[in-house]
Amino acid sequence: MAAPKMFDLSGEVAVVTGGNGGIGRGIALGFAQAGAAVAILARNEEKNRAMVDELTKAGVPALAVPLDVTRRDDLRPAMEAVERKLGPISILVNNAGIAIMRSTLKFRAEDWDRVIETNLNSCFFLSQIAAQSMVTRKRGKIINIASEYSRFGAQSGIPYAAAKGALVQTTKTMAIELAPHNIQVNAIVPGWIATDMTVGAQSGRMFEEIIMRTPAGRFGKPEEMAGAAIFLASHASDFVTGSIVYVDGGYAIR
Amino acid sequence: MASPKMFDLSGKVAVVTGGNGGIGRGIALGLAEAGASVAILARNEDRNRDTLAELEKTGIPAMALKLDVSNRKTLKPALEAVERKLGPIDILVNNAAFAILKGVLDHTDDDWDSVMETNLTSCFFLSKYVVQSMIARKAAGKIINVASVGGYKGTPIYPSYGVSKGGLLQLTRCLAIELAPHHIQVNSLAPGWTTTDMTDWIRNDPKYAAVKDEMITRTPAGRFADPSEMAGAAVFLASHASDFVTGADIIVDGGFFIR
Numbered sequence: 001m002a003a004p005k006m007f008d009l010s011g012e013v014a015v016v017t018g019g020n021g022g023i024g025r026g027i028a029l030g031f032a033q034a035g036a037a038v039a040i041l042a043r044n045e046e047k048n049r050a051m052v053d054e055l056t057k058a059g060v061p062a063l064a065v066p067l068d069v070t071r072r073d074d075l076r077p078a079m080e081a082v083e084r085k086l087g088p089i090s091i092l093v094n095n096a097g098i099a100i101m102r103s104t105l106k107f108r109a110e111d112w113d114r115v116i117e118t119n120l121n122s123c124f125f126l127s128q129i130a131a132q133s134m135v136t137r138k139r140g141k142i143i144n145i146a147s148e149y150s151r152f153g154a155q156s157g158i159p160y161a162a163a164k165g166a167l168v169q170t171t172k173t174m175a176i177e178l179a180p181h182n183i184q185v186n187a188i189v190p191g192w193i194a195t196d197m198t199v200g201a202q203s204g205r206m207f208e209e210i211i212m213r214t215p216a217g218r219f220g221k222p223e224e225m226a227g228a229a230i231f232l233a234s235h236a237s238d239f240v241t242g243s244i245v246y247v248d249g250g251y252a253i254r
Numbered sequence: 255m256a257s258p259k260m261f262d263l264s265g266k267v268a269v270v271t272g273g274n275g276g277i278g279r280g281i282a283l284g285l286a287e288a289g290a291s292v293a294i295l296a297r298n299e300d301r302n303r304d305t306l307a308e309l310e311k312t313g314i315p316a317m318a319l320k321l322d323v324s325n326r327k328t329l330k331p332a333l334e335a336v337e338r339k340l341g342p343i344d345i346l347v348n349n350a351a352f353a354i355l356k357g358v359l360d361h362t363d364d365d366w367d368s369v370m371e372t373n374l375t376s377c378f379f380l381s382k383y384v385v386q387s388m389i390a391r392k393a394a395g396k397i398i399n400v401a402s403v404g405g406y407k408g409t410p411i412y413p414s415y416g417v418s419k420g421g422l423l424q425l426t427r428c429l430a431i432e433l434a435p436h437h438i439q440v441n442s443l444a445p446g447w448t449t450t451d452m453t454d455w456i457r458n459d460p461k462y463a464a465v466k467d468e469m470i471t472r473t474p475a476g477r478f479a480d481p482s483e484m485a486g487a488a489v490f491l492a493s494h495a496s497d498f499v500t501g502a503d504i505i506v507d508g509g510f511f512i513r
């Protein structure tokens with residue numbers, strides 16, 4: 001088998017927030033396949049334990065740190081725990097996200113704040129912490145998991161779209177600022193992927209519309225996100241920054 | 255060393271038009287390193303020979319065929335020759351292109367027509383012929399169109415090039431939709447400013463010194479790309495790693511587009 005070295009992540013240390021399920025898990029397992037040590041930062045300790053088992057079986061050093069990304073005071077200690085156990089962080093994937101589906105007319109302020117804090121603010125703070133470490137080594141990769149709602153309007157759950165749109169702008173600005181330090185910052189837009197978060201859309205009228213609008217004619221699988229993540233985490237993408245990689249079976253372009 | 259199987263191109267046959275220099279050569283060498291059997295279709299036979307020699311160092315079968323993509327009648331026979339020699343085509347990289355540095359007021363009819371024919375129309379017909387073969391075999395496939403950030407950004411320096419690359423981005427989307435049911439993914443790769451013969455004018459002609467300064471200032475990475483830096487995106491888009499990616503554009507430009 002040919003092994004293009006440019007995708008090899010041996011020796012790298014990757015952090016994946018929300019990496020114990022769904023898209024985060026798909027990416028984490030892909031990173032392990034590519035040889036990276038992987039740290040999961042996520043809330044559910046049972047899922048965290050199961051994930052560490054899977055990663056260890058994949059043959060890489062692994063660690064889970066229980067973390068609610070909305071607790072700002074807990075972010076730096078979590079990242080420091082990763083570096084103490086696995087080594088300097090070279091890859092950060094901001095994947096943890098929540099959605100609250102309520103109409104704009106009824107949306108509560110505390111729910112707006114919670115979505116923005118999880119899906120946008122924590123991504124900035126974690127990126128800042130990671131970048132402060134990465135600049136000392138003059139290399140690093142930050143990958144933000146965005147959304148089709150970074151670009152399209154949503155039909156409800158308004159702060160999700162607002163946060164995901166802002167996340168793309170954050171990606172571009174960080175890419176510009178950190179380029180002189182050889183840190184690349186990019187985003188992945190997942191299409192409709194079969195995870196717990198999209199269960200509601202996997203049947204009924206919403207499902208029918210999604211399938212009609214997805215040229216690939218199906219939902220994506222979490223493991224299908226791994227290729228783009230490894231590409232953006234590796235030397236294969238050293239001249240790629242500020243970009244958005246759509247992994248959506250063609251949904252966005254139809 | 256770990257390299258996930260999803261990027262492995264062993265057993266795949268790839269065609270790269272204009273693959274004997276610049277970005278095309280960078281992509282061809284990258285695909286070969288990933289295990290693909292590569293066919294170069296390009297005009298200059300000396301460069302074809304040189305590139306073929308490099309590809310053959312991998313020990314994988316390769317070939318080079320003289321082809322001018324602007325000659326429509328020769329496109330299908332060229333692809334058929336590849337399939338006879340290397341096997342059924344899995345990957346088509348539409349890379350051959352050129353620019354005429356004239357604004358709208360100075361363009362001749364022939365200038366416009368020739369740029370469109372090479373940079374856009376030939377991509378359409380090569381895609382058509384390769385897809386006919388893939389569908390007849392009920393085989394999956396990949397088409398990669400080498401576009402450009404010049405397909406998004408307007409320019410007064412070479413409007414026909416800009417239009418052809420913008421058209422190529424849209425061709426990518428249309429083909430992606432039509433061919434998805436056949437398990438053929440169609441994507442584009444948009445290079446930014448890259449060090450090749452095609453950018454000799456901006457890098458070395460004093461008339462364009464101010465334009466060069468502006469472009470470098472506007473590139474967060476602070477430099478032009480080397481053609482080899484296009485290989486990663488090409489291998490990603492040519493491989494199973496991107497099976498759920500279609501109609502997408504991967505911009506490889508050191509951040510130029512978003513600043």
